Every structure is written in C-alpha cells, then in structure tokens.
Amino acid sequence: MRRGQWAKERERLWAASHEGVISIDDLVALGVPERTAYRRTQEDGPWTLLAPATFLLSNGEPTRRQLEIAALVYAGDGAVLTGWGGARHYGLRRGAVPESVHVLISWDRSVLSTPTITVERTRRLPRAIVRDGLAVAPLVRCLTDGARRTKDLTEIAAVFAEAVQKRQVLAEALRTELDCGSRKGTAAPRRVLIAVEAGVWSAAEYETREFWLSWDDLPEIEWNTTIYDEDGLFLAVADGLVREVGLVLQVDSVEHHFATPEQVQQTLEYHRRLRAAGLHVLGIRPAQRRDDPGGLHTDILDALDVARLLPPPRVRYEARTA
Structure with missing residues (x-):
C-alpha cells in the first residue's frame, strides 16, 4: 500500500x-x-x-483512557468501569489506581479477564452513568467495588473519607451498598466505615482513631467537632476532642519537617485560638504512632492530666456528622 x-x-x-x-x-x-x-x-x-x-x-x-476504552470494548454491551479507577471519573483522587482496569458485566455473560482488564460478573449490574464520555458505575458502587479489592485499611479510609467529606456520597449509602452486594471482601471496608460514620475525615484521623481505641485507659473521643467561642464565633474544627476535659487533638497528616511555612503558621494560630478559649491542644504526628506508640500513649495521658487541671473552657461545641 x-x-x-x-x-x-x-x-x-x-x-x-x-x-x-x-x-x-x-x-x-x-x-x-x-x-x-x-x-x-x-x-x-x-x-x-x-x-x-x-x-x-x-x-x-x-494512555489510561485508551486502556479503559479497550476494557469497555472488549467486555462488550452493558459493561461499566468501576473500582478506584471508576471513582477517578467523579473527581476523587485518593487511592492507588490499579494497573488493571476493573469492569462489571452481567452475570449471564462470559468474558475472561486479561492481565490488564479485570472482568467481574455481577447479578446487580448497575445502570451506566456517562462520565468523561465513558460508561461508569455509580460512585457508591465504584467505591465499594474498589474497597473489596483493597487490603490496606488506611487507603480505604482515605478514599471513603474523601468522598464523604466532599458530600458526594453518604456513609449510609456505602453501608447499604455493602449490605446489598457480595459479602466477599467487605470486612475491611465495613471496619473503616464505622470510623467514617463516627466522623473521621482522613486517613491520618483513621489511624489515630485506631491507635486511640487500642488503649483501654483512654476516654471517649469524638471527631471533627466544630468549636465556637462564648459569643458564638467560629474558632476551629477539632480533629479529635475529649469533651469532658477540653482536650483537642490536632492530627497532622505530614511530619513537621515536611510542612510549609504557611502550614506551620496556621498550626500556631490554631493552637493560640483554642488555648485562648481555655482548651488544651496536643499535636500528633504520623511518626509518633508508627515509631513510638508507648511514648505517644504517655503524652496523651499527660495531656489529659493537664487538661483536667484547667478551668472549664469558654466554648460551645457542635458535633459534625459524616
């Protein structure tokens, strides 16, 4: 030619x-x-x-998009993208997108998976939603399908918390989808969902909550509570709050030496506002949970003792739900 x-x-x-x-x-x-x-x-x-x-x-x-198109073409009529990759088409960015493209097909069809395409047959094939010109499962299905294939609880927490915090899905909708679908692989997301329903907004908060619950001598704690001063003016949203003693946990997602000058200044101002209202603040870094759990436990107990000695804080609280 x-x-x-x-x-x-x-x-x-x-x-x-x-x-x-x-x-x-x-x-x-x-x-x-x-x-x-x-x-x-x-x-x-x-x-x-x-x-x-x-x-x-x-x-x-x-490109990744061409691989997704190929997966839909190969899987045939009714196929939809799902999993973490499908969730990206809704604007979510947390979670590692697997190299293999995950698609759903009807239970009565037979299409084999390939090294780059994971084909899952389902009796509950969702109606496709067109996102970026491609057939994608509803977001709640993408999230639960991705979670069922992920063993890392922190990663699941990061994705679930992002979707809930952005008000793109409700925690109740995630639980309903887990209840309606296959039970296989749902133990990890169900455990994470308990934390999300408790108000956890990030992977770092999830890890801190898990750490807190692992100690029997630590009191009840709540997550992402809005704090106002006596006049009703907004002060902050407390990552963690022990309401009975007025102790606020600030859960850092990065180590201090990786923080920008602006982040350091914002942290200082955050501490000053809360301390001025009579609250005691304790910052928790990832390395403490990972490298010195016993030392962190002692720091928390010390902070609780200090908070108990302080006069009652001059604030009002408003719990924020997931």
Whole structure:
C-alpha cells in the first residue's frame, strides 16, 4: 500500500474507532481482513493488541483512557468501569489506581479477564452513568467495588473519607451498598466505615482513631467537632476532642519537617485560638504512632492530666456528622 493510501486508510479507521481503539469485528466490517489486522500488531507493526480482538491503531504506549476504552470494548454491551479507577471519573483522587482496569458485566455473560482488564460478573449490574464520555458505575458502587479489592485499611479510609467529606456520597449509602452486594471482601471496608460514620475525615484521623481505641485507659473521643467561642464565633474544627476535659487533638497528616511555612503558621494560630478559649491542644504526628506508640500513649495521658487541671473552657461545641 502506498504512503498516501495508507494515510487515508489510517484516517478512515481512526474516525471509526473510539479514540484509536477498535474491535476486530469493526475492522473487518470496514474492510480490513482479520489476518491483516493481527499481522499489524506483530513486532515493529503499526498497531497494538490491547486485549483479545481489541486493537489500538498505533504502536505507542496507550494512555489510561485508551486502556479503559479497550476494557469497555472488549467486555462488550452493558459493561461499566468501576473500582478506584471508576471513582477517578467523579473527581476523587485518593487511592492507588490499579494497573488493571476493573469492569462489571452481567452475570449471564462470559468474558475472561486479561492481565490488564479485570472482568467481574455481577447479578446487580448497575445502570451506566456517562462520565468523561465513558460508561461508569455509580460512585457508591465504584467505591465499594474498589474497597473489596483493597487490603490496606488506611487507603480505604482515605478514599471513603474523601468522598464523604466532599458530600458526594453518604456513609449510609456505602453501608447499604455493602449490605446489598457480595459479602466477599467487605470486612475491611465495613471496619473503616464505622470510623467514617463516627466522623473521621482522613486517613491520618483513621489511624489515630485506631491507635486511640487500642488503649483501654483512654476516654471517649469524638471527631471533627466544630468549636465556637462564648459569643458564638467560629474558632476551629477539632480533629479529635475529649469533651469532658477540653482536650483537642490536632492530627497532622505530614511530619513537621515536611510542612510549609504557611502550614506551620496556621498550626500556631490554631493552637493560640483554642488555648485562648481555655482548651488544651496536643499535636500528633504520623511518626509518633508508627515509631513510638508507648511514648505517644504517655503524652496523651499527660495531656489529659493537664487538661483536667484547667478551668472549664469558654466554648460551645457542635458535633459534625459524616
């Protein structure tokens, strides 16, 4: 085929593809013999085989979007993206997106998974929602499907908390979805959901809550409580609050030496506001939980003792729900 003819054919095929992704059936319908199509995916060929019978009309590295399109083309009618990757199409950014694209298909169909595409059959195939031009499961389903395949509790907490804090889903909706779907792999997300329903807003807060609950001698604590002064003016949202003694926990998500000057200044101002109202503040860093749990426990007990000696704080509290 001459260069000019090849360029015209490539333009014609690309126009018929989904951003360069096309099935063998469509190629044959467009006049490309099956044998020719597969030959073009061989070494140094112009095309790439992304999945069985699913082609990329170039030999470059496919983008994540092209891999998702290929997964939908390969999985066929009714397939939808799900999991952490699907959640990205709703603007969420927490959680590591697996290299494999996760798609759902109807239970009565049979499509095998590949090294780059995880095909899950389900009796509860959700209605597709078009996000960024692609068929995606509803966000609550993406979150629970991703959580079922994730063992890291902190990662699950980060994703769940982001979605709930942004008011994109309700904690109750996550629990309902976990109850309605397969029980396989739901132990970890159910444990995390208890913390989210208790008001935890971040992975760092989740880890701190787990640490707190591991000690029998620590009192009841609440999370993300809004604090006002005596005149009703907003002071802060306390990451953690022991209301009975007026102790506030500030849960840092990064180590102090990684904080920017602006973050350091904001922390100082946060402490001053709360201390001026009669509250005692204790900052907790990730390294303390990880490297010196016994020392952190002692620091908390000391802070509780100090808080008990102080006069009652001049504040009002308003609990914030998940």
